[in-house]
Amino acid sequence: MTLIAPFWLLLLIPVALLALSYVVMTMRRSSYAVRFTNLDLLDKVAPKGPGWRRHVPAAALLLMFTLLVIGFARPTAEVQVPRERATIMVAFDVSASMAATDVTPNRFEAAKQAARQFVDGLPERFNLGLVSFSSSATVAVAPTTDRQSVLSALDRLDTASGTAIGEAVFSSLEAIAALDSEEEAPPAHIVLLSDGSSTTGRTVSDAAAEASSRGVPVTTIAYGTPDGTINLSGSDVPVPVDGPALRGLAESAGGNFYEAASGDELQAVYEDIGTSVGYRTEQQEVWQWFVAAGMIFALIAAVTSMFWFSRLP
Numbered sequence: 001m002t003l004i005a006p007f008w009l010l011l012l013i014p015v016a017l018l019a020l021s022y023v024v025m026t027m028r029r030s031s032y033a034v035r036f037t038n039l040d041l042l043d044k045v046a047p048k049g050p051g052w053r054r055h056v057p058a059a060a061l062l063l064m065f066t067l068l069v070i071g072f073a074r075p076t077a078e079v080q081v082p083r084e085r086a087t088i089m090v091a092f093d094v095s096a097s098m099a100a101t102d103v104t105p106n107r108f109e110a111a112k113q114a115a116r117q118f119v120d121g122l123p124e125r126f127n128l129g130l131v132s133f134s135s136s137a138t139v140a141v142a143p144t145t146d147r148q149s150v151l152s153a154l155d156r157l158d159t160a161s162g163t164a165i166g167e168a169v170f171s172s173l174e175a176i177a178a179l180d181s182e183e184e185a186p187p188a189h190i191v192l193l194s195d196g197s198s199t200t201g202r203t204v205s206d207a208a209a210e211a212s213s214r215g216v217p218v219t220t221i222a223y224g225t226p227d228g229t230i231n232l233s234g235s236d237v238p239v240p241v242d243g244p245a246l247r248g249l250a251e252s253a254g255g256n257f258y259e260a261a262s263g264d265e266l267q268a269v270y271e272d273i274g275t276s277v278g279y280r281t282e283q284q285e286v287w288q289w290f291v292a293a294g295m296i297f298a299l300i301a302a303v304t305s306m307f308w309f310s311r312l313p
Contacts, residue, residue, distance in 0.1 A: 004074035060301035067294035085186035087127040089172035093194035097239035100228035110263035118270035135162025137171040165198035169207035195224040208252035218253035220246035
């Protein structure tokens with residue numbers, strides 16, 4: 001939190017002096033009471049004191065003054081604001097290794113289910129596109145606000161051989177460029193899910209450099225476990241997830257890197273991504289929070305003083 005007008009904090013000096021005066025007066029009152037040496041008689045003739053309750057109105061009043069002063073200083077804080085527009089490209093790995101059953105029922109079906117929930121959770125005003133990639137990359141759905149077309153394309157996906165991660169990024173960038181031909185294009189983001197290393201097409205480093213030059217972050221998800229296998233010609237072939245390559249792509253392209261080893265984890269990752277791309281962080285004044293809190297403490301001071309002492313503080 002930062003303050004736009006911190007000089008108003010000088011008003012905390014008289015508030016501190018007021019608090020100090022209250023403490024001194026309370027201690028002085030206690031010393032006067034001790035001068036009455038016959039404590040047994042004092043206990044019989046003097047009414048029972050309010051104890052700690054007598055300090056509540058004063059404490060609430062001092063807190064009110066403090067909060068109002070901070071409000072005058074015009075504090076600001078980072079606030080998440082929904083984006084009005086954005087373009088999201090989901091790049092989905094359909095390589096043969098996605099048939100591995102280390103994720104129930106398999107990587108491919110669990111990933112499609114999580115992607116569907118991601119699609120449903122994005123704001124309707126966002127443009128959303130889908131790229132599938134194996135040995136090559138294909139724009140299955142160009143960026144659109146029609147969510148059903150993306151969901152239908154997800155249902156039609158099927159696995160094939162090869163993994164062209166670099167081509168998936170380039171295809172996503174081309175789809176974004178085709179849509180964002182206007183002068184002030186909305187922010188764009190690529191979300192790429194894969195479980196292996198790139199085996200064909202343009203390199204991942206070239207794709208990261210291109211995405212970075214266009215100002216399009218690439219967030220990657222390494223999906224699967226080190227124990228994944230697929231059956232080829234009767235033999236189990238290991239297909240461990242390759243996290244370092246995907247991490248390097250995300251870091252080079254200004255995105256985030258995630259790992260998911262189950263369908264539930266992948267859904268949680270997509271939810272986090274949806275929050276990050278669906279909102280932007282802004283510095284906004286939050287003085288009204290402090291003023292509102294100050295008014296609450298003022299009411300506490302007034303109510304407790306009236307009910308316990310039949311007077312306003």
